[in-house]
Amino acid sequence: MRYGIAVFPSKKVQDVANSYRKRYDPHYALIPPHITLKEPFDAEEDEIEEKIIPELKQIAKNTEPFSYGIYKVSSFSPVTNTIYLKVEPSEEIFDLNEKLHTGSLPDKKDFKFVPHITIAQKLSDDEFFDVYGSLSMNKFDIQDNIGRFQLLYQLENGAWSVYETFRLGEG
Template identity: 40%
Template sequence: MLYGIVVFPEKHVQDVANSWRRRHDPHYSAIPAHLTVREAEEWTDDELKLAVAHLEQVTSTMPAFSIQLNRVSTFYPVNHVLYLALQDTADMQKLHEQVCSGPVTCTEGKYVYTPHVTIGQELSADELHDLYGNLRMQSTDLVSKIDRVHLLYQTDNGAWTAYQSFLLRG
């Protein structure tokens, strides 16, 4: 089964992201607005058990933290993706490093880890440039508390649902 690890920002941030995602993200109905901590990967039942134990250990030592999303950015030309960018990525980077260790070590990915909330993807170049030009002119200042990590799995219909959530208790 396919598993991934994410954090969900608070509802007010999801509402803002979803106002754009509804029209510009084909994955809008499959998963709520989120920040990926670890990319999805196929795991066996044994790998899942190791991952759950690892996440219990990691989240027991990590404190909750806040993020500030302060601008719209893009991964163009590598990907036609628009996203809400973090002012300071240090806490998310630390969470990513802690989660992606031990039995949940990440294989070398195609991209450098950049924590973000996707608001549009699979856009044509013209649509991407038009939206980016408009959205980057808008003021963005969203703050959200991050106090839990979610282990998700993909269902048969392509939607993502929580397998287990882990409170940051450090």
């Protein structure tokens, strides 16, 4: 099965993100707004239960909850036409991302870690310039907390279902 690790931000942030995703993100229906902490990886359920979950518990236990800010949108253009709420980089979120690539956890990293919440993707070039031109004028002043992360798995229809929650500071 295909697994991933993400943080679901608080309701207020998810509601803001969804107000854009509804129009601009074809993955709107597949998963709520999220910060991906680890790119999708394939694993057997035995391995998940016996090796990966115990390690994730340990990582959660050894990581204190932390806060983050969102102040603007940004984009991965020209690599892709993805537009996102930029999660202000912090030592805490980079540390957590690093820890999630240690031990038995797959260490594959195709991309440099850029913490973000996608709000638009798979736009045509014309749409992208139009939408990004408009969204990039928006300023945000959002403070939010990360107190947990979630292990998810992907269904046949592409949607993601939560397998387990890990509370920071607890495990």
